[in-house]
Amino acid sequence: RRMFLQRFAAIVRLALFLALTGVFWGHTAALARNAYPGEITATARLSELPPEARETLLLIRRGGPFPYPHKDGSTFGNFEKRLPEQARGYYREYTVPTPGSNNRGPRRIVAGRGRNEDVRTSGEYYYTGDHYESFELLYGEE
Numbered sequence: 666r667r668m669f670l671q672r673f674a675a676i677v678r679l680a681l682f683l684a685l686t687g688v689f690w691g692h693t694a695a696l697a698r699n700a701y702p703g704e705i706t707a708t709a710r711l712s713e714l715p716p717e718a719r720e721t722l723l724l725i726r727r728g729g730p731f732p733y734p735h736k737d738g739s740t741f742g743n744f745e746k747r748l749p750e751q752a753r754g755y756y757r758e759y760t761v762p763t764p765g766s767n768n769r770g771p772r773r774i775v776a777g778r779g780r781n782e783d784v785r786t787s788g789e790y791y792y793t794g795d796h797y798e799s800f801e802l803l804y805g806e807e
Contacts, residue, residue, distance in 0.1 A: 709792055709801035718761045718792055721774050722803070725759055726785050733760045733769060741775045745797050748775065757784050761792070771796035774803075 711719060724731055731737035741748075741756035748756060756775050763770025772794050779787025791800040 707799065707801040709803055710805040711803055712805060714792060714803070715761070715772070715794075717764070718772065718774060721759050721761045722790060725774065725776055725790070728785055731759065732762060736760060736769065747797060747800050748777075748791060751777065754778075761794075773797070775800070 711722065714722075729738075737759045738757050740754050741758040742753065743751070743756055755778050757778075759774045759776065760769045761772035761774055763772050773792075773796070775791045775793065776784035777787055777789035777791075778784055779789045781787060790803040792803055793800050
């Protein structure tokens with residue numbers, strides 16, 4: 666019985682350590698940003714975005730042309746479950762160029778199809794500056 670209690674205490678300490686370091690439950694810092702998976706609590710006014718993000722949003726509303734035509738407009742799977750759950754194909758992702766980056770960089774706008782089934786006019790846009798770790802719901806007009 667004593668050995669059982671010692672092992673149990675060791676397991677509890679290990680679990681606590683892993684939980685505190687984020688290993689046991691994965692991305693605890695990212696999950697802490699949203700009260701529930703898929704619940705967006707952060708918002709950003711369009712005027713607060715980097716100029717490249719505002720330009721990307723204008724391109725989305727115009728239907729292009731996009732700087733990465735084979736990637737921009739592709740389905741965003743929401744595998745991280747950071748956005749509200751929708752049917753596959755509901756979300757589309759678009760590159761927000763990062764000055765000084767020699768690749769697509771971490772910034773994106775993800776657009777939902779909305780009720781009208783058209784990302785150009787849905788008004789449902791999310792910005793991520795950290796490659797899908799967190800999102801901000803965009804609002805306001807440019």
